[in-house]
């Protein structure tokens with residue numbers, strides 16, 4: 001089988017690895033300049049910010065095997081973060097499952113999983129067309145034909161634009177929704193020690209602060225602070241003036257960290273239009289006739305579910 005995979009995030013890479021392991025010929029296409037999708041890292045001088053996925057947890061035994069292999073290869077490490085949760089004025093320990101991060105940065109794991117795969121970057125797909133076999137049409141008006149099957153791992157709002165209109169599960173794709181998230185990246189000259197590495201917050205415009213430099217494998221003595229806006233607040237202010245968004249988030253973060261950050265030597269804002277799942281079909285993947293829609297959103301979001309969805313899409317075709 002000659003298979004095209006749309007998207008080189010965790011789900012696309014997971015699908016590709018499963019297919020290649022079973023003898024299929026696979027080409028992955030992604031619009032970005034690098035692999036990893038939302039599992040990504042921004043650089044600014046000496047500062048590095050994991051501005052998408054912060055960490056991940058593992059419940060599935062097969063995913064655990066993959067992660068154990070990645071730990072062995074030195075691209076993942078457990079993160080024993082000092083994690084706090086602030087809710088209605090009360091601080092408590094932010095407990096839960098063991099946290100893992102990719103090392104030395106979040107995009108290291110997708111890069112590792114991408115090794116040896118055939119991946120075309122900088123290729124924005126406009127349309128997937130069915131004829132005798134499948135053709136991909138790109139934004140730059142080029143096309144590639146000859147695929148026996150296609151797996152899309154694009155977020156639903158992008159998938160609905162490229163999948164054929166007669167795709168069997170188009171209604172599920174159209175009704176899947178995702179939250180917006182603004183990510184504020186603040187670089188300061190020294191690591192900031194507040195006594196916590198992560199702070200989860202309820203009922204404020206921001207819902208997360210992480211000391212990125214406190215993750216394993218990072219440059220520890222330079223302060224890289226990542227701040228995420230809360231989902232409902234972000235949805236409401238998706239089109240708001242970026243300076244205003246940045247100002248509100250900076251004020252919240254400064255108050256919670258206990259130091260003014262508005263004069264920090266590096267401040268940047270990124271908007272994720274498709275961040276976390278809001279309404280999900282809650283099924284591993286949506287299987288049509290030699291075309292499958294997958295992605296974290298199928299199962300409700302998060303890294304592990306992206307991996308599971310990609311693998312499910314590959315298995316559906318196999």
Ligand SMILES: Cc1cc2nc3c(=O)[nH]c(=O)nc-3n(C[C@H](O)[C@H](O)[C@H](O)COP(=O)(O)OP(=O)(O)OC[C@H]3O[C@@H](n4cnc5c(N)ncnc54)[C@H](O)[C@@H]3O)c2cc1C
Nearest residue numbers: 007009010011031037038052053054055125296302303306
């Ligand atoms: C701010 C933020 C914080 C997060 N925090 C966590 C966390 O702490 N823990 C956790 O488990 N998860 C977290 N997540 C979610 C996690 O990042 C995702 O669940 C996971 O990375 C999704 O992988 P995916 O492959 O399904 O999708 P994506 O990573 O979105 O991959 C889809 C790919 O499709 C490409 N693409 C889109 N349209 C086109 C097109 N037309 N043509 C070609 N390519 C296209 C994109 O470039 C992208 O590379 C977070 C996400 C964000 C944004």
